Amino acid sequence: MSEKIPVEQKVLSENDKLALEIRRKLAENKIVSLNLVSSPGSGKTSLLEKTIIALGNKLNIALIAGDVQTENDANRLAKAGGKMVRPIVTGGACHLDARMVTKSLMEFDLTKIDLLFIENVGNLVCPSSYDLGEDMKVVLISTTEGDDKPLKYPGMFRRSSAMVINKIDLLGMSDFELARVKENALKINGNLKIFEVSCRSEQGLPDWFEWLDSLVKQRKTEP
Amino acid sequence: MHELALAESIVNTVKKAIKDRPDAKVLQVRVRIGELTDIVPDSLQFGFESLIMDTPIEGAKLEIEQVPINAKCAGCGHEFIVEEYMFICPECFSSNVNLIRGDELEIIDIEIE
Incomplete structure (x- = not known):
């Protein structure tokens, strides 16, 4: 006779429990937190370098830089002036999880x-x-990638709140079309906030900085 | 590629669930996977089979129930199945739609004997 043991539990329930705890701690300290995701080479580290340089004197910015191997990104961020930078070397894992972030956060004064x-x-x-x-x-995407990327990775674009299109100084050098990538992304997520920037020419970056600043201000005034 | 990590979570949950029943033979584990999770069922299946090899739960089947993406329009309230990831209401064409199903990544139950 077979028997069924009901489970009804999320596969990642352990991760989600830790994530909930992180969220509680960050909220308690009125910290705005952004999880930056993209393909390799879209410019996550470059965007953060520019952000540290522009806002580092005004805001207390902490950075956790995940990579499969090397601490190169964390080193770059520290060199750009990042005072609170922690690397996570996953040693092969293709993603960060809440356990890794919990450990890194313990090294900061929240x-x-x-x-x-x-x-x-x-x-x-x-x-x-x-x-x-x-x-x-x-989510970051750059003009040297395909403008159909949102369609190829819809899960990520649906779950993101903002999209940064980087390397717009290179528009016209490839078949990437700004209008098409926006249309593709908005089909999946109509509420996506979009920034068009170039970390190299610094075009468009002020809008990104202003948005970050407004998120922090808003968080501080929340009850 | 993270399917292996997910399979590991599933196997750990199964082991925990049967730890007080050493004689139990696990026949099947049912999981519910939403389309939006971008999880490849074959890879999950392969990861699960590899992980249970030479363990007490070897031979258990992983039954994957796939859930299509369902959304509800925030404007007109229309509920619809999202095809090709078009989160646009087919009634009023609003893109302000909320996900109601399709994000699942859950273990439903474990069948033992």
Whole structure:
């Protein structure tokens, strides 16, 4: 005779429990947290370097930089002036999980952070399943990629709150069309906030900085 | 590629669920996977089979129930199945739609004897 044991539990319930705890701690300290996701090479680290340079004197920015191997990204962020930077070397894992982030957060004094960036592993599939306790995911795409990427990785674009289109200084050098990528992304997620930037020419970056600043201000005034 | 990590979570949950029943033979594990999770059922299946090899639950079947994406329009309230990831209401063409199903990644139950 067979028998069924009911489980009805999320596969990632362990991760989700930790993520919930992270979210609680971040909220308690009024920290705005963004989980940055993209393909390898879209410019996550470059965007963060520029952000540190522009806002580092005004806001207390903490960064967790995930990579499969090397601490290169974390080193770049520290060199750009990042005062609170922690690397996570996943050693092969294709995504960050809440356990890794919990460990990194223990190395920061949360009372001294306004804005936390978690730079995920360059991958548009796996990181979408893992809640890291962040306020929102920000997806990056660059003009040297296909403008159909939102259609290829819909899960990630649906779960993101903002999309940064990087390398717009190179528009026209490839078949990437700005209008098409926006149309593709908005079909999947009509509420996506879109930024068009170039980390190289710095075009469009002020809008991104202003948005970050407004998120922090809003968080501080929340009851 | 993270299917293996997910399979590992599933196997751990099964082991925990039967730890007080050493004589139980696990026949089947049922999971519910939403289309939006981008999980490849074949890879999950392969990961599960590889992980249970030479363990007490070897031979257990993984039954994957796939859930299509369902959304509800925030404007007119129309509920519809999202095809090709078009989150646009077919009635009023609003893109302000909320996901109601399709994001699942859950273990339903475990069948033992």
